Amino acid sequence: MIETEHLTKKFGDVTAVQDLTLSVGEGEVFGFLGPNGAGKTTTVRMLCCLISRTEGHARIGDYSIEESRDRLKLQKIVGFLPENVGLYDDLSAYRNLEFYGRLYECSESQSRDAIERLLKMLGLWDRKDSLVGTFSKGMKQKIALARALIHDPEVLFLDEPTANLDPESAKTTRDFILELKKEKRTIFLNTHNLDEAQRICDRIGILKTSPVAVDTPANLRASLWGRKTVLHLSQINDKILEALRRIGFGEVETVGNRLLLKVTEPEKDNPAIVSAVVGAGGEVQFVTELRPTLEDIYLRLVRRETE
Amino acid sequence: MRLWKSWIVTQKDFAVFRRKRYILYSLVALPLILSLLLPGSLLIGGAIGQMPSTLLASFFRSEETIFIILPAILPSVIASYSFIGEKLEKSLEPLLATPTTDGELLLGKSLSAFVPSLAATYVGGLIFMVFADLLTYGRLGYLLFPDWTSAVLFVLAVPLACVLSVEFNVIVSSRVNDVRAAQQLGVLIVLPMLAIYILGETGALSSGPIELLAVSGILLVADIALFYLSRAIFQREEILIKWR
Secondary structure: OEEEEEEEEEEOOEEEEEEEEEEEOOOOEEEEEOOOOOOHHHHHHHHOOOOOOOEEEEEEOOEEOOOHHHHHHHHHOEEEEOOOOOOOOOOEHHHHHHHHHHHOOOOHHHHHHHHHHHHHHOOOHHHOOOEHHHOOHHHHHHHHHHHHHOOOOOEEEEEOOOOOOOHHHHHHHHHHHHHHHHOOOEEEEEOOOHHHHHHHOOEEEEEEOEEEEEEOHHHHHHHHHOEEEEEEEOOOOHHHHHHHHHOOOOOEEEEOOEEEEEEOOHHHHHHHHHHHHHHOOOOEEEEEEEOOOHHHHHHHHHHHHHO | OOHHHHHHHHHHHHHHHOOOHHHHHHHHHHHHHHHHHHHHHOOHHHHHHHOOHHHHHHHHHHHHHHHHOHHHHHHHHHHHHHHHHHHHOOOHHHHHOOOOOHHHHHHHHHHHHHHHHHHHHHHHHHHHHHHHHHHHHHHHOOOOOOOHHHHHHHHHHHHHHHHHHHHHHHHHHOOOOOHHHHHHHHHHHHHHHHHHHHHHHHOOOOOOHHHHHHHHHHHHHHHHHHHHHHHHHOOHHHHHHHOO
């Protein structure tokens, strides 16, 4: 649904995005992670035809971002939630949404039905006639989300949708995105929130001007971190470490009474490890797998890129 | 260019303006002051009865040209909000993400400053002419207004001056970030109109229909030049990256 090929954006001498090649499938939720200034917002702006690209190509559905004749058609199939909600404080929630419905060329009945459905889903139907200026940040974010969906877009670009929201509003927004995921909508999510990305996204891309990695969270974890087994013992001694070295586990990390071992196939390796430890007189209390968080992977990748 | 798209933007701006009291007050107060105060000043001390008929007619005809200033002032109040308001509310990004062209947005925004300013000027002008006729008919024995000068003034010069002011304010808005700064700079467009009025008042320029036709011609050329300049400035990438 979204294809980019060597997409690059330069502002004068500054390169904001370099050589971005990625593909997002139909119905996929793709998380775009990266530090501030990594080029996430610039990428979304290019894909929504808000700014031009310097080099490379990109398509959304059948439309190319380079072709000026495609721009209006492309923008009709795309919904966009910018980082700043940008609503009109002096208009009611209903009037804000109606305005955008008309700009997205929805018929009056389409627009009316969509506003009612979305505001009811977001729990704001009874506030439809209130001025947006009287709303809290979380409520405004919900209205902005409804605005992005008013024309029932095929692709949704969300730029930091839960940034600066209180935990409750962030959860409501996240749950709403999960509802949209069930509808098989293609979603491109820019976020700093790694936990959110892990919970919502099918695949993630890590960007630092140029792409650092693109894969599913599980694959990234496996390829960058490997798999680690943790053995909780009553006590650790040299005899146990020697026994492990003999069966090929020379690099063993010890943390208190825990042994951390890098394994390739835990199903085969774990029984051999336990047997060696028990054979050396060790007392195994627990065997667990060490699962890195997305934050561990992200920090490792971004720091490696900086070095 | 789809005019209906521009009109959607204009209608939205009208809805926002209805809640901005200072815009409403500006649109009502200035035309009312000019249309009532100028003819009304002659009522003080019975001046209207002591003036010779020819002087009375020429007074009102020269005062009429003050309505070329009004369409230059009023758009600066509205246009500065119309464009900078979008900047301040950070609503340009979602607006530009809609399937709307830059030209449609620019036209919509310009119309939202142009239509109320022109309407307020016409209402003010109408009140002025009716009031002036009421005051002078007894002395002159004929209706002073409308005449050829007022026809050229209100049909050509006033709308062209209004367009010039809107375009100038678009350019000013693209260079500043503050509504008040935009209004202060935007109002500079009044100066050439003020010069026309003062030249007419001092007799350096006759304020007849032919002279007003020439002024309208100059305004038309200036409108076309500023139109190209404002279009060059109103580019979506420029707006998003530089309008901070």
